[in-house]
Amino acid sequence: MNALIETLRAIVGEPHCLVADADKAPYLTDWRGRYTGTASAVVLPADTAEVSAVVRACADAGCAIVPQGGNTGLCGGATPLAGSAAVVVNLSRLRRVRRVDPANNAIVVEAGVTLVAVQAAAEEADRLFPLSLASEGSCEVGGFISTNAGGVQVLRYGNARELVLGLEVVLPDGQIWDGLRALRKDNTGYDLKQLFIGAEGTLGIVTAASLKLFPRLRASATAWLAIADPAAAVDLLGRLRAVAGDRVTAFELVSRQSLDLVLQHIPGARDPLADAYPWYVLVELTDTRIDAGLEELLEEEVGQGVDAGLILDGTIAASTTQAAALWALRENISEAQKREGVSIKHDISVPVSEIPRFIALAGERLEAAYPGLRIVCFGHLGDGNLHYNQSRPVKGENSAFIERTAEVNRIVHGLAAELGGSISAEHGIGQLKRDILMFYKPPIELEMMKILKRAFDPEGRMNPGKLL
Amino acid sequence: MNALIETLRAIVGEPHCLVADADKAPYLTDWRGRYTGTASAVVLPADTAEVSAVVRACADAGCAIVPQGGNTGLCGGATPLAGSAAVVVNLSRLRRVRRVDPANNAIVVEAGVTLVAVQAAAEEADRLFPLSLASEGSCEVGGFISTNAGGVQVLRYGNARELVLGLEVVLPDGQIWDGLRALRKDNTGYDLKQLFIGAEGTLGIVTAASLKLFPRLRASATAWLAIADPAAAVDLLGRLRAVAGDRVTAFELVSRQSLDLVLQHIPGARDPLADAYPWYVLVELTDTRIDAGLEELLEEEVGQGVDAGLILDGTIAASTTQAAALWALRENISEAQKREGVSIKHDISVPVSEIPRFIALAGERLEAAYPGLRIVCFGHLGDGNLHYNQSRPVKGENSAFIERTAEVNRIVHGLAAELGGSISAEHGIGQLKRDILMFYKPPIELEMMKILKRAFDPEGRMNPGKLL
Missing domain, CATH: 3.30.465.10 (Uridine Diphospho-n-acetylenolpyruvylglucosamine Reductase; domain 3)
Incomplete structure (x- = not known):
């Protein structure tokens, strides 16, 4: 050495x-x-x-x-x-x-x-x-x-x-x-x-x-929209993309619980709407044209979403400052969660069309197993990717709950797998999810991965203990 | 058996x-x-x-x-x-x-x-x-x-x-x-x-x-634009994408020789412009919005291209029929070439920024080696992909020329390689380009390809004699 x-x-x-x-x-x-x-x-x-x-x-x-x-x-x-x-x-x-x-x-x-x-x-x-x-x-x-x-x-x-x-x-x-x-x-x-x-x-x-x-990108328009449930979000995304196409740059889902944590822990954060709603989407349209008419387009689409009963309330940012404030609500969820305490975290994906079913079934199964647990659910709905985290709302009970991570994982990952999804949408595997990967990855895929690994790194010297 | x-x-x-x-x-x-x-x-x-x-x-x-x-x-x-x-x-x-x-x-x-x-x-x-x-x-x-x-x-x-x-x-x-x-x-x-x-x-x-x-896509606008040279086309593409972004769905380059063959061999084909120009681009904008204002956008951009001296003349299709006629000029080039006789064909790509240099240098080198040869150059300029074909304009001389395919290939492929390009942009390798691939592919890449092949098909039974 x-x-x-x-x-x-x-x-x-x-x-x-x-x-x-x-x-x-x-x-x-x-x-x-x-x-x-x-x-x-x-x-x-x-x-x-x-x-x-x-x-x-x-x-x-x-x-x-x-x-x-x-x-x-x-x-x-x-x-x-x-x-x-x-x-x-x-x-x-x-x-x-x-x-x-x-x-x-x-x-x-x-x-x-x-x-x-x-x-x-x-x-x-x-x-x-x-x-x-x-x-x-x-x-x-x-x-x-x-x-x-x-x-x-x-x-x-x-x-x-x-x-x-x-x-x-x-x-x-x-x-x-x-x-x-x-x-x-x-x-x-x-x-x-x-x-x-x-x-x-x-x-x-x-x-x-x-x-x-x-x-x-030289133009953008941002809206914070209250909706009744995740199905409304999927429907809304489809309608919006049909008209606005690739102008739809972001379509983020935020649950009320997620927003509540931000309002509680992040100084200066405030609810953009007068009433509380169960779910929100943060929508951003962008364009290369300065005079793209994005605000008008977004207003029109939001109006139609309201008429269709999909949107319960909402606000369109009137300035970049307002847009930044809406984005901060989304971006501060992780930080707010951290301040609240530890939680069991997931980074799953399913087909976009399965998002409502995932949220409904995961909620049911978790509530049945751990009555009264808190679920913080948010993420990149447009990609079928949710950050889906659990904790006990009463702090004293949380450390016992965290010990059950493996069981909670099994419910959440098992459902993602059932719906054709992924146990790691964007964070990867590393050391953290290697055992979970071994459990959910079909044997034939693990074998194909091992064939590749052996072919290019036959001595297994590259980043051992990660991924495989 | x-x-x-x-x-x-x-x-x-x-x-x-x-x-x-x-x-x-x-x-x-x-x-x-x-x-x-x-x-x-x-x-x-x-x-x-x-x-x-x-x-x-x-x-x-x-x-x-x-x-x-x-x-x-x-x-x-x-x-x-x-x-x-x-x-x-x-x-x-x-x-x-x-x-x-x-x-x-x-x-x-x-x-x-x-x-x-x-x-x-x-x-x-x-x-x-x-x-x-x-x-x-x-x-x-x-x-x-x-x-x-x-x-x-x-x-x-x-x-x-x-x-x-x-x-x-x-x-x-x-x-x-x-x-x-x-x-x-x-x-x-x-x-x-x-x-x-x-x-x-x-x-x-x-x-x-x-x-x-x-x-x-619910709206489209199509233009046929005459330009002085391929550098103008690259410049124009950059300007257009800066404003129109992904609305730019197609940006095809057509040389005068290519158009001439179509006018000569395809019944009903006619030059959309009164005068002859050395090069053309066929531009298509599309949008998911019905009321996307694509014609106005294209008119404005064409106007600015004319002002900047990049566009010499042009026409914007006033109907889908006119747009189809412009597209037919582009799409019939292969058929027109076929009717004219055999030619030596290439399907190369280079970085978009290198297209003008490729066309200039390849033209010089081929002309030096085969004075008076005809080059039919057209293709997907927006992807850096040219169909770049050679023949003798006098038919009797062509069969002797075709026999020199390997030498012509060497000039064209060699230049593509010099400019960081590919000898097969979209058609693949198959049997046709296997030997050429062996010549131009860096040894380390051939070796990596062979490692993959051996790992997944150790007996070499899958499509033998193709690609590798």
């Missing part, structure tokens, strides 16, 4: 090869503080060549590797296991924007560039990079690609996968694959980049990416 | 297991008539279970399999090799639309459903399936997925790959993988469906697919 560390030091330079416990510590705990692991060293290479040399040295020494970016993942995917002697390869020093090509609507960025920096580089070229997440200030290109990140714009622009034109990857043996194409069409064999997107660093290390850019 | 044929007959029924030469013949020649192969049998299973049984029987007998759909491919990918004893598995009897879910914008169709039938089923549910190709009346789901088909809507909706939510696949050992999900978000491991999209049947047989649907 000492020989390996000497080699790593020679490759990245002594200041970038951390071996002292205090130096390594910040890289060995995940963002949520749920996992703490161990590592022989944390190395921070400066460029792709150094990543390649590091990976080759680890391969020669038979040493495991944990790739890491901004370390903002929610499932412990970038944290080494406890007792591990792996080398953590942190990509944060690969920070170059290599190329911006506005005429081709493409940008090439290195793995350590933060998401906000990608957005800023796009904007500088009068373009939009649409991916947007709570952690965008810290999360990095390599990480959002390796976790196929989602966020609030998926309905319109897709997940990270849909935004990738090409990748540069260091393979488990240290070879560099330069797949940094910027083509919209290329039918010359297997689409190799797909292997590494969402693979959580288990097949190689993403060192750079060629990403899609889009025209900038 | 006789034992295998007996088994196949028992699986699919005698009328669907073809062994007589006359019965097999229609399935052994590709659509262009370029390749004719041989096969022990052509079987037409009725459903996925039969496909699975057929594949398992072939696996037991160590017999190769050639999957086939509507047999409209342009590269011989669905035609067995000459001298082959493979079994052709034609999927055309798998014709069920299994499920339409408008609220989830998804449809599940079997491999043998034609593209027009998918479009029709979507329309019946008041939705759009946007994929659109010249061969849409005959090409089938399994084929357009296995070739990752493109067409005229890629700029707005992406290739076939982007339209797939899930797949059902029969693996080389006969196992059925039911990956027919209809989720927008599912981050539970490797995205296995990507393996089979564009794989040309070399890793398994696609038997059904879950596909994305979109809101129907």
Whole structure:
């Protein structure tokens, strides 16, 4: 091991090869503080060549590797296991924007560039990079690609996968694959980049990416609408998209319980409507045209939704400040929940058409098993993706409830599976959901995944203990 | 072999297991008539279970399999090799639309459903399936997925790959993988469906697919614009998308030579403009809103293009009939070329920003090597994809020229590669471009492709001699 560390030091330079416990510590705990692991060293290479040399040295020494970016993942995917002697390869020093090509609507960025920096580089070229997440200030290109990140714009622009034109990857043996194409069409064999997107660093290390850019959005309109139930939300989404098409950029569902937590815990938050309603949707329309008439369109559609009995009340933001206040109600749900106390969290997806059934059945089954429990339900309805969290409303009872996480998970995940859904819509698997994945993933799919893993990482040295 | 044929007959029924030469013949020649192969049998299973049984029987007998759909491919990918004893598995009897879910914008169709039938089923549910190709009346789901088909809507909706939510696949050992999900978000491991999209049947047989649907388009505006050169086209596309965003559904480039062939060979075709110009673009805007104001938007943008010196002349269709006439000029180029005689054809892509350089340099290099040759250049400029074809204008000289295909290819493909492009943007590889692929594909990518092939089809029985 000492020989390996000497080699790593020679490759990245002594200041970038951390071996002292205090130096390594910040890289060995995940963002949520749920996992703490161990590592022989944390190395921070400066460029792709150094990543390649590091990976080759680890391969020669038979040493495991944990790739890491901004370390903002929610499932412990970038944290080494406890007792591990792996080398953590942190990509944060690969920070170059290599190329911006506005005429081709493409940008090439290195793995350590933060998401906000990608957005800023796009904007500088009068373009939009649409991916947007709570952690965008810290999360990095390599990480959002390796976790196929989602966020609030998926309905319109897709997940990270849909935004990738090409990748540069260091393979488990240290070879560099330069797949940094910027083509919209290329039918010359297997689409190799797909292997590494969402693979959580288990097949190689993403060192750079060629990403899609889009025209900038110059108009938006935002509404907060009260509805009777989730079925009304699905109906409303269908009607709205039929007319407004891709102008519908966000369509978020918020339960009253979610709003109540925000009103209670977030200073300055206020209910935009005079009365209380059981459910809300936050709708955003956007357009590239400045004079797109979005407010009029939204007013008309809201009027028709009211006439059809789908919308009970609502407000359309009259300014960007008002729109931001409506968005803050949605975006502060996680923070408000945190202040309220711990809860059992889920990140499930089902077909959009099954959302009402999921919410009804999950509610029934949970209430039957745990009478009086509190459900905080919100999320990206347009993508069929709900954040669906449970706790006891009385704080003293909560720690006992949390101990039953596995049972609660079984009800929620079991129903998602029943309805053709996913146990992890956007957060990935990492360490957190590996056992759950083994339970719900059909054996044939686990086998196909293992075939891929064995084919590209036969020694199992890439991010061991994650995903598979 | 006789034992295998007996088994196949028992699986699919005698009328669907073809062994007589006359019965097999229609399935052994590709659509262009370029390749004719041989096969022990052509079987037409009725459903996925039969496909699975057929594949398992072939696996037991160590017999190769050639999957086939509507047999409209342009590269011989669905035609067995000459001298082959493979079994052709034609999927055309798998014709069920299994499920339409408008609220989830998804449809599940079997491999043998034609593209027009998918479009029709979507329309019946008041939705759009946007994929659109010249061969849409005959090409089938399994084929357009296995070739990752493109067409005229890629700029707005992406290739076939982007339209797939899930797949059902029969693996080389006969196992059925039911990956027919209809989720927008599912981050539970490797995205296995990507393996089979564009794989040309070399890793398994696609038997059904879950596909994305979109809101129907209810307004469109079409313009035929004369421009000085391809750089003006790229500039114009950028300006137009900045304002009109995804309303820009098609942006096709047409050279004067291409138009001349259409005017010469297609009865009723006429030049929409009074004077002749070197280049044209055909632009289509669409919208889900009936009252989208697309004509006004297009007029305004064309006016600004004229003011900026980018547009030399043009016409905006005043009716759907006029729009269809403009589209016919573009769509009849292939037919007009065919009537003119043979030519050396290319289907290349480069970054959109490199299109002007590609056209300039390729023209120079070809003219230097073959003075006076005729270049017919047209295609999906918005996707960086050109159909770029060469012939001698004097017919008597053409057959000698065609013999130099390999040299001409080297100039055209070499330049595409130089500019970061692809030698096959949308038609795939099949038999036609296998050797060319071996030449241009970086060794590391060929090796990664082979790793995948060996992992999933270790005996190399799936569509041998294609792609790899």
